[in-house]
Amino acid sequence: MAHFEKATSVKDWLNQRLAIEKVEKVMASEYWIPKNINFLWAMGMVLMITFILLLVSGIFLLMYYQPNVATAFDSVNYTIMREVGFGWLWRHIHGVAASVVFLIIYIHMFTGIYYGSYKKGREMIWISGMLLFITFSAEAFSGYMLPWGQMSYWAGMVITNIFSLGGLHLDGLVEWIRGDYVPAQAFLNRFFMLHVLLLPLAILGLIGLHFAALRIPHVNNQDGEEIDFDAEAQKYLAGDKKGSKVMRFANDFMSKDMMVVGIYLIFFFYLVFYHYNFAMDPVNFDPADGLKTPAHIYPEWYFLWSYEILRPFSVNIGLIAFGFAQVIFVLLPFLDRSPNTVPANRRGAFGIWFWLLLVDMIVLTAMGKLPPEGAFSTIGLVAALAFIALWIALPFITAKEKKL
Amino acid sequence: MKNKEPIILAVVVFFTLVTYYLVEPYAHGVMHKHVESENYAYDDLPAINKTGDAARGKDLVLGAGACTGCHSIEVAGMPAPMDPVTAASSYGVNPPDLSNAGVIFDGKFLANLIKNPAHALMVEHKFDASKGQMHPMTQFYGAGGDLDQEVADMVAYLQSIAVEQESVTPAMAYENACGRCHALKYENWTQIGTKPSFKYKKDELAFDIKVLEYEDSITKYMGKLPPDLSMYIRSRGEHYIKTFVENPQNYLHGTAMPRVGINAESMDKVIEHLEDAGDTKREERASVGANVMMFTIIFAIFALLWKKQVWRDLH
Numbered sequence: 124m125a126h127f128e129k130a131t132s133v134k135d136w137l138n139q140r141l142a143i144e145k146v147e148k149v150m151a152s153e154y155w156i157p158k159n160i161n162f163l164w165a166m167g168m169v170l171m172i173t174f175i176l177l178l179v180s181g182i183f184l185l186m187y188y189q190p191n192v193a194t195a196f197d198s199v200n201y202t203i204m205r206e207v208g209f210g211w212l213w214r215h216i217h218g219v220a221a222s223v224v225f226l227i228i229y230i231h232m233f234t235g236i237y238y239g240s241y242k243k244g245r246e247m248i249w250i251s252g253m254l255l256f257i258t259f260s261a262e263a264f265s266g267y268m269l270p271w272g273q274m275s276y277w278a279g280m281v282i283t284n285i286f287s288l289g290g291l292h293l294d295g296l297v298e299w300i301r302g303d304y305v306p307a308q309a310f311l312n313r314f315f316m317l318h319v320l321l322l323p324l325a326i327l328g329l330i331g332l333h334f335a336a337l338r339i340p341h342v343n344n345q346d347g348e349e350i351d352f353d354a355e356a357q358k359y360l361a362g363d364k365k366g367s368k369v370m371r372f373a374n375d376f377m378s379k380d381m382m383v384v385g386i387y388l389i390f391f392f393y394l395v396f397y398h399y400n401f402a403m404d405p406v407n408f409d410p411a412d413g414l415k416t417p418a419h420i421y422p423e424w425y426f427l428w429s430y431e432i433l434r435p436f437s438v439n440i441g442l443i444a445f446g447f448a449q450v451i452f453v454l455l456p457f458l459d460r461s462p463n464t465v466p467a468n469r470r471g472a473f474g475i476w477f478w479l480l481l482v483d484m485i486v487l488t489a490m491g492k493l494p495p496e497g498a499f500s501t502i503g504l505v506a507a508l509a510f511i512a513l514w515i516a517l518p519f520i521t522a523k524e525k526k527l
Numbered sequence: 528m529k530n531k532e533p534i535i536l537a538v539v540v541f542f543t544l545v546t547y548y549l550v551e552p553y554a555h556g557v558m559h560k561h562v563e564s565e566n567y568a569y570d571d572l573p574a575i576n577k578t579g580d581a582a583r584g585k586d587l588v589l590g591a592g593a594c595t596g597c598h599s600i601e602v603a604g605m606p607a608p609m610d611p612v613t614a615a616s617s618y619g620v621n622p623p624d625l626s627n628a629g630v631i632f633d634g635k636f637l638a639n640l641i642k643n644p645a646h647a648l649m650v651e652h653k654f655d656a657s658k659g660q661m662h663p664m665t666q667f668y669g670a671g672g673d674l675d676q677e678v679a680d681m682v683a684y685l686q687s688i689a690v691e692q693e694s695v696t697p698a699m700a701y702e703n704a705c706g707r708c709h710a711l712k713y714e715n716w717t718q719i720g721t722k723p724s725f726k727y728k729k730d731e732l733a734f735d736i737k738v739l740e741y742e743d744s745i746t747k748y749m750g751k752l753p754p755d756l757s758m759y760i761r762s763r764g765e766h767y768i769k770t771f772v773e774n775p776q777n778y779l780h781g782t783a784m785p786r787v788g789i790n791a792e793s794m795d796k797v798i799e800h801l802e803d804a805g806d807t808k809r810e811e812r813a814s815v816g817a818n819v820m821m822f823t824i825i826f827a828i829f830a831l832l833w834k835k836q837v838w839r840d841l842h
């Protein structure tokens with residue numbers, strides 16, 4: 124048994140049992156961050172804050188939401204929106220945060236791609252990040268089912284249909300997922316469970332993994348500089364705060380994180396109070412009706428690019444392309460064969476690849492929402508093919524890159 | 528080294544706005560037809576250039592016009608000839624009380640309605656007199672004098688008994704213009720009136736059965752049950768509802784919903800009522816919003832100052 128002494132203070136008491144000073148050092152004051160990073164590195168913290176907003180608002184909504192096909196719609200639109208004090212506020216925060224979190228995730232991902240932050244020991248950060256992306260997607264989708272509006276029902280129908288896997292006709296699998304022939308009570312119940320329990324648990328675990336994966340390689344920087352963290356930390360601790368290339372996470376970088384969070388929250392609450400419609404589709408304010416197909420069925424904006432990769436092809440090819448799009452980002456660290464971990468603008472062909480991918484995904488997003496007619500379906504098809512071509516080309520163009 | 532953050536921010540904002548523009552305003556512009564308001568002018572209907580006389584109108588409305596054979600006029604002490612459920616089983620829908628018709632509906636529209644209901648209501652595709660499909664509201668063929676003068680007199684009478692435009696409440700506008708067809712559950716409104724609170728379950732069930740019977744009749748009459756409008760202010764929005772009511776055929780060609788001929792002021796009240804139902808907390812949202820924005824800006828300023836202070840030692 125370890126040796127314990129009479130504590131001199133509460134802190135000492137805790138220290139003997141939990142090593143809080145050590146933990147504080149490892150996680151905050153001696154977690155070293157390069158100085159040459161910009162506000163894009165605050166997106167992780169912005170995501171964390173947005174996730175907390177989702178969690179807290181979700182807990183409040185959960186106190187009144189009823190997972191029953193007969194009452195779900197009214198429990199949200201009547202009880203929460205009208206009866207419960209500030210229920211409307213929690214709902215708008217939850218809805219807007221669920222949409223904005225994806226904007227920030229995409230910025231965070233493209234930051235990682237631009238600066239090559241998925242290489243040289245940072246592979247696990249990237250992979251855990253992609254797992255977060257996938258669980259967030261599932262979380263958003265399952266949450267979208269809960270108000271049991273027209274879009275809940277029909278998006279639920281369309282997306283679960285994907286699991287019949289086209290020519291394989293796995294209708295049994297679709298029924299198994301739905302618990303019924305069509306989305307109904309069993310379907311709502313299980314997506315409720317996923318949304319409020321299993322997926323949030325997975326997300327919490329994955330956030331832990333993501334942070335753990337960051338600790339050893341440290342974060343990248345905007346100049347592709349290799350930093351000797353131990354030496355620079357010594358310099359800092361010896362008093363040369365100005366000369367050292369690193370700073371403490373807390374309070375040094377955290378103060379900048381908070382500044383960015385402050386500006387972000389202005390934008391966020393502006394959306395919550397004055398511009399929420401983009402995040403809460405009007406069609407979903409019509410109660411679910413299995414006999415009335417809406418004129419246009421489309422997923423929320425953050426799924427549109429992958430939806431558009433599914434749509435322009437015949438069923439089987441579309442599904443293969445869709446599957447490709449879902450996994451290909453995870454493999455990025457292994458598809459990029461270049462030895463350089465520097466910003467894309469210094470990597471020649473890869474720099475062009477980056478901007479093409481970004482623009483292509485925006486085009487896919489737009490076409491995924493527009494009705495698949497005339498020029499839109501042609502543009503969608505070209506953009507989907509371009510997406511696949513870009514990823515196939517990636518190993519070849521990066522292998523050619525010269526060591527800088 | 529020069530500070531790249533402004534340009535990075537500009538790039539992020541640029542791509543965010545482009546994406547937003549494409550998936551929201553642009554895509555919705557392509558998917559949904561945009562209809563401009565006609566300002567409730569009902570330009571397709573001919574004006575009646577006669578000055579009406581309310582006293583003569585009264586005799587016509589209560590007499591030769593036969594309006595009270597189907598409609599109640601409570602302010603004139605004329606009760607409804609039938610209860611709503613029975614009325615709906617005869618006419619398909621309960622003819623509305625006319626006490627305030629003069630202030631809810633447009634004057635020119637009312638005159639045209641009296642002369643030819645199917646035409647004014649824009650439901651001639653369903654009610655074609657030449658094929659023997661008669662609109663349940665009978666056309667007024669005249670009481671022997673000048674038709675236009677008689678119609679103008681009746682309209683003048685209806686306008687004279689109605690309350691002032693300023694006294695039209697949101698609920699009143701809704702109940703008169705839409706309430707006979709559309710329930711509004713979140714405001715406790717059924718097509719046969721406000722649902723009372725009952726002491727005994729039995730009475731409540733009896734009421735519910737009446738509503739169901741009424742809904743059966745109206746479904747038969749219109750081909751489908753008019754939807755409950757509780758959340759329509761969120762699902763359709765103000766612009767759509769306003770332009771839809773002006774002329775439902777603009778959006779849903781061949782629809783059974785009539786053009787109700789409401790005037791612009793009363794339509795604003797209908798919208799207010801729909802907001803009360805489906806966007807109840809809009810005022811609270813505005814006031815809480817202003818406070819939260821103020822707090823967040825103060826938070827951001829303090830965060831900025833803190834960052835400046837911490838970083839002074841770092842560079």
Ligand code: HEM
Pocket residue numbers: 163164165166167168170171174228231232235238240241245248249250251252253254255256259330333337341342343344
């Ligand atoms: C909502 C979930 C997420 C949270 C809470 C989160 C949080 C964080 C935090 C706090 C950091 C460190 C600070 C920073 O560089 O921003 C970080 C870094 C990173 N994250 Fe995430 N992240 C999430 C999702 C993702 C996703 C979806 C990806 C993409 C696959 C990703 C990839 C990365 C990478 C590559 C880094 C390292 C950046 C560098 O070394 O410069 N993360 N994340």
